[in-house]
Amino acid sequence: MTYCVGMRLDQGLVFMSDTRTNAGIDNISIFQKLHTWSIPGERVVTVMTSGNLATTQAVISMLDERMKAPVERSPSLLEAPSMFQVARMIGETVRDVIAEYKGAAQQSEGVFDATIIVGGQIKGSAPRLFLVYPEGNFVEAGDDTPFFQIGETKYGRPIIVRAYRSDMSFEEATRLLLVSFDSTIKANLSVGPPLDLQVYAKDSYEVGFTRRFEAEDDLIREVSSRWGEALGRALESLPMPEFDL
Amino acid sequence: MTYCVGMRLDQGLVFMSDTRTNAGIDNISIFQKLHTWSIPGERVVTVMTSGNLATTQAVISMLDERMKAPVERSPSLLEAPSMFQVARMIGETVRDVIAEYKGAAQQSEGVFDATIIVGGQIKGSAPRLFLVYPEGNFVEAGDDTPFFQIGETKYGRPIIVRAYRSDMSFEEATRLLLVSFDSTIKANLSVGPPLDLQVYAKDSYEVGFTRRFEAEDDLIREVSSRWGEALGRALESLPMPEFDL
Numbered sequence: 200m201t202y203c204v205g206m207r208l209d210q211g212l213v214f215m216s217d218t219r220t221n222a223g224i225d226n227i228s229i230f231q232k233l234h235t236w237s238i239p240g241e242r243v244v245t246v247m248t249s250g251n252l253a254t255t256q257a258v259i260s261m262l263d264e265r266m267k268a269p270v271e272r273s274p275s276l277l278e279a280p281s282m283f284q285v286a287r288m289i290g291e292t293v294r295d296v297i298a299e300y301k302g303a304a305q306q307s308e309g310v311f312d313a314t315i316i317v318g319g320q321i322k323g324s325a326p327r328l329f330l331v332y333p334e335g336n337f338v339e340a341g342d343d344t345p346f347f348q349i350g351e352t353k354y355g356r357p358i359i360v361r362a363y364r365s366d367m368s369f370e371e372a373t374r375l376l377l378v379s380f381d382s383t384i385k386a387n388l389s390v391g392p393p394l395d396l397q398v399y400a401k402d403s404y405e406v407g408f409t410r411r412f413e414a415e416d417d418l419i420r421e422v423s424s425r426w427g428e429a430l431g432r433a434l435e436s437l438p439m440p441e442f443d444l
Numbered sequence: 445m446t447y448c449v450g451m452r453l454d455q456g457l458v459f460m461s462d463t464r465t466n467a468g469i470d471n472i473s474i475f476q477k478l479h480t481w482s483i484p485g486e487r488v489v490t491v492m493t494s495g496n497l498a499t500t501q502a503v504i505s506m507l508d509e510r511m512k513a514p515v516e517r518s519p520s521l522l523e524a525p526s527m528f529q530v531a532r533m534i535g536e537t538v539r540d541v542i543a544e545y546k547g548a549a550q551q552s553e554g555v556f557d558a559t560i561i562v563g564g565q566i567k568g569s570a571p572r573l574f575l576v577y578p579e580g581n582f583v584e585a586g587d588d589t590p591f592f593q594i595g596e597t598k599y600g601r602p603i604i605v606r607a608y609r610s611d612m613s614f615e616e617a618t619r620l621l622l623v624s625f626d627s628t629i630k631a632n633l634s635v636g637p638p639l640d641l642q643v644y645a646k647d648s649y650e651v652g653f654t655r656r657f658e659a660e661d662d663l664i665r666e667v668s669s670r671w672g673e674a675l676g677r678a679l680e681s682l683p684m685p686e687f688d689l
Contacts, residue, residue: 353598357627382602429678
């Protein structure tokens with residue numbers, strides 16, 4: 200499994216992903232799921248992947264190769280005129296990769312699937328955030344749905360739904376995401392640290408603060424250990440039911 | 445879908461269930477999922493069901509009939525010598541009902557499944573809490589896993605994992621469960637109020653406080669509206685990440 204969240208703020212975009220991949224529960228590895236391409240001063244595109252690792256790696260590699268091979272005829276992410284076209288391009292790539300291996304090797308549904316969050320900004324328009332489905336189609340985040348989650352989304356969702364505000368600072372959003380990831384990691388063994396964080400500051404057109412939080416990171420440990428206590432106090436502040444026993 | 449939680453406390457047992465059932469998303473009904481049988485002064489058995497409604501209703505009706513029909517040869521829940529035997533009896537009934545309809549009508553896997561939480565106390569032993577699987581086998585709650593959830597379990601799990609203490613009062617446990625149900629109801633349309641609460645006070649051998657919380661119940665509304673705020677303060681109390689942007 201996987202857990203990634205992409206979030207739209209007034210100040211820009213925030214991305215967080217775990218790095219655990221597993222084939223069964225006894226074959227666990229660490230792979231980066233957050234990838235960024237940029238032309239400083241002109242565009243930044245950040246992608247996070249979930250699903251079959253062979254599929255997501257193939258998608259990332261194909262996107263990457265197109266940018267590097269000068270004779271490649273397919274347009275690259277670095278040439279797309281808009282984030283909408285970037286999302287389309289990624290959707291087509293996902294669909295092509297899935298179709299190739301699905302047709303060739305097996306009949307079982309869904310095994311080669313991949314779902315992708317892509318966000319960024321291209322000069323001339325605002326930062327945008329998309330969720331790309333395995334079928335290649337996609338949806339965009341808006342004011343009503345300002346964040347996307349992929350992978351094991353349920354455990355970490357209630358805290359984001361409750362505490363998200365579009366005017367959060369990047370630091371506040373990171374803290375919120377660390378709590379959401381902590382809840383998920385505690386509940387699902389197939390989601391695990393290290394966690395990759397990247398922020399994109401609106402109109403900066405350069406890759407923002409990027410950090411990997413290792414499992415033994417002081418901040419992660421402190422957030423995790425103090426969250427139980429903080430929740431206890433939050434519960435205390437609610438009205439107490441009254442009933443006769 | 446469904447959401448039910450059974451919880452073991454030092455003081456006794458707490459049960460909460462939603463009441464929504466759905467066939468598709470456009471056919472929603474209210475059915476009680478919490479059922480109790482008792483011989484005051486001697487035993488109390490409480491059952492909560494999730495899964496296919498025809499299956500769970502058949503299971504409950506069969507258990508009920510056995511208690512009422514004087515010539516019924518199968519032993520009834522009210523005669524079982526221990527809670528372990530009660531759980532076995534329920535497991536057998538679930539398995540029989542599923543086998544009957546699965547064999548007769550269709551081949552598709554799992555559609556007729558039911559999962560059940562059963563708890564209570566029979567004079568001479570402590571209160572016990574079990575989770576019964578569709579296959580008829582079951583597990584018992586212990587100090588390490590003092591609660592069971594069935595149905596849509598993920599959204600409401602992190603708060604229970606974090607805030608549960610065995611020495612909670614019934615009122616505190618109810619407040620915790622209301623928050624857990626609130627998170628679930630906000631995320632999954634197939635879980636919905638009214639919510640049924642029942643507590644069982646250890647060694648009382650009678651049905652404890654029982655209440656139905658309607659959607660417009662003051663306590664539910666207040667818990668729901670104040671929880672967002674309380675979570676915000678809980679987040680504020682955590683250390684803030686520091687990074688250069």
